[in-house]
Amino acid sequence: EFGDKVDVKSNDEFKVLANSFNSMSVKLNEVELQRKEFVGNVSHELKTPLSSIKLLSESLLLQDEVEEDVYREFLMDINNEVDRLNRIVTELLALVDMDKKQLVLDYQPAYLNYLIEKIIEQLKPLADQKHIRLNFFEDDSIQINIDKGKIKQALINIVHNAIKYTRDGGKVDIRVYREKDFAIVSIKDTGVGISEDNLQYIFDRFYRADKARSRNTGGTGLGLSISKQIVNLHHGTISVRSKLDEGTEFYISLPIV
Ligand code: ADP
Numbered sequence: 001e002f003g004d005k006v007d008v009k010s011n012d013e014f015k016v017l018a019n020s021f022n023s024m025s026v027k028l029n030e031v032e033l034q035r036k037e038f039v040g041n042v043s044h045e046l047k048t049p050l051s052s053i054k055l056l057s058e059s060l061l062l063q064d065e066v067e068e069d070v071y072r073e074f075l076m077d078i079n080n081e082v083d084r085l086n087r088i089v090t091e092l093l094a095l096v097d098m099d100k101k102q103l104v105l106d107y108q109p110a111y112l113n114y115l116i117e118k119i120i121e122q123l124k125p126l127a128d129q130k131h132i133r134l135n136f137f138e139d140d141s142i143q144i145n146i147d148k149g150k151i152k153q154a155l156i157n158i159v160h161n162a163i164k165y166t167r168d169g170g171k172v173d174i175r176v177y178r179e180k181d182f183a184i185v186s187i188k189d190t191g192v193g194i195s196e197d198n199l200q201y202i203f204d205r206f207y208r209a210d211k212a213r214s215r216n217t218g219g220t221g222l223g224l225s226i227s228k229q230i231v232n233l234h235h236g237t238i239s240v241r242s243k244l245d246e247g248t249e250f251y252i253s254l255p256i257v
Contacts, residue, residue, distance in 0.1 A: 011217075027144065039159050041206045045088055045220070049081040055185070056081075090173050091222040094153075095205070098229050105147040105233060112142045112176055112183055112254075119156050120174070133171040142176060142183045144256050146234060154230040157223035158250050164217040166191030182236075183256050188249040194242040201204070202240065203228045227252075 056078050060066060066074075075102035097103070120134055127134045162172045170190040177184050194202060206221040208214040214221060231238045236254040 006020040011119050021199065032087065035196070038205065045206060046085065049084045049088075052081045053078050065161060078121075080213065087218065088220050088222070091220055091226060094226055095229065098233065100227075103233070105150065107145045108148055109143055110146050110148045110151075112143075112144055112146075112185070115148065115152055116174060116185065118154065119152060119159055123159055123163060126160070127172065128164065129169045130166070130170075132163055132166055132169070134159075135171065135173045137173065137175045139175075139177040142178055142256065144183050144254060146254065147230075150230045151234065155187075155252065156254070157227045161189050161223060161232070162189035162191065162250075164219070165213070178256070179253070180252045181256050185252045185254075186249060187252075188247065192245045193244040193246050193248055194240075195244045197240055199240065203238070214225065 048243075056074050060071065060074050066250075116136060116138075120136055125132060159172065159174065165191045166172060173186075173188045174182075175186045175188075192213075194209050196209075201207045202209060203224050205225045207225075208219060208221040213219075228238050231252055231254065234254055236252060238253075239251050240248065241251075242248040
């Protein structure tokens with residue numbers, strides 16, 4: 001535990017000092033608590049696929065004769081779990097990377113519209129699979145100074161979610177427009193939506209409103225926290241509105257300077 005409470009009754013300057021020490025130690029305790037919670041979450045998230053892999057491989061090993069198709073099925077399951085572990089570790093590394101104090105963004109002038117077109121191109125096959133229409137409405141073309149790779153990742157996470165959490169035949173509308181000194185990207189889906197209770201937590205690391213659905217779609221619960229961190233590093237904001245069973249809309253606002 002960090003520092004005991006400092007109690008000073010004497011003169012005023014001392015009191016101010018003591019108070020600032022006390023609030024510092026409250027902060028440190030909070031950080032320490034968050035760190036512990038994070039490590040606990042990471043361990044749990046890694047443990048789950050590991051346990052499955054162990055169970056699957058062990059049950060194959062324990063059987064004398066395994067039919068080929070059963071064998072293949074088990075191996076496919078193991079393979080999926082390994083993919084999952086891989087995704088978690090990759091996303092964790094991305095998060096840790098951005099936590100570094102000395103992180104420097106690779107700012108470059110970029111056309112936001114072009115970046116979004118690229119993202120749509122990349123995710124279109126996934127949308128097509130689910131017969132989801134991906135529409136892009138663009139106003140004028142907006143040039144902006146950003147770390148292209150990072151902003152692309154932030155937006156991909158959100159558009160990917162919009163497709164993941166929308167049922168077959170739904171639609172995702174992406175808009176880009178200028179509002180004063182900000183570029184706004186809005187991503188609106190006609191998906192499953194997020195309940196009011198869950199909405200406040202969705203940017204938290206590992207938080208998933210619907211664990212089963214998220215797991216089935218390969219989710220790790222890290223995507224949105226990564227997106228948020230990237231947007232914040234660019235001094236932008238990210239917000240969300242949602243209605244259960246109707247859909248969700250994310251707004252990303254980035255300063256144009
Ligand atoms: P995941 O890897 O689980 O998708 P994210 O951090 O990207 O993790 O999202 C956190 C949670 O927020 C998701 O598990 C899901 O419950 C909810 N969510 C995110 N985007 C949407 C969306 N467009 N529609 C409905 N729910 C969403």
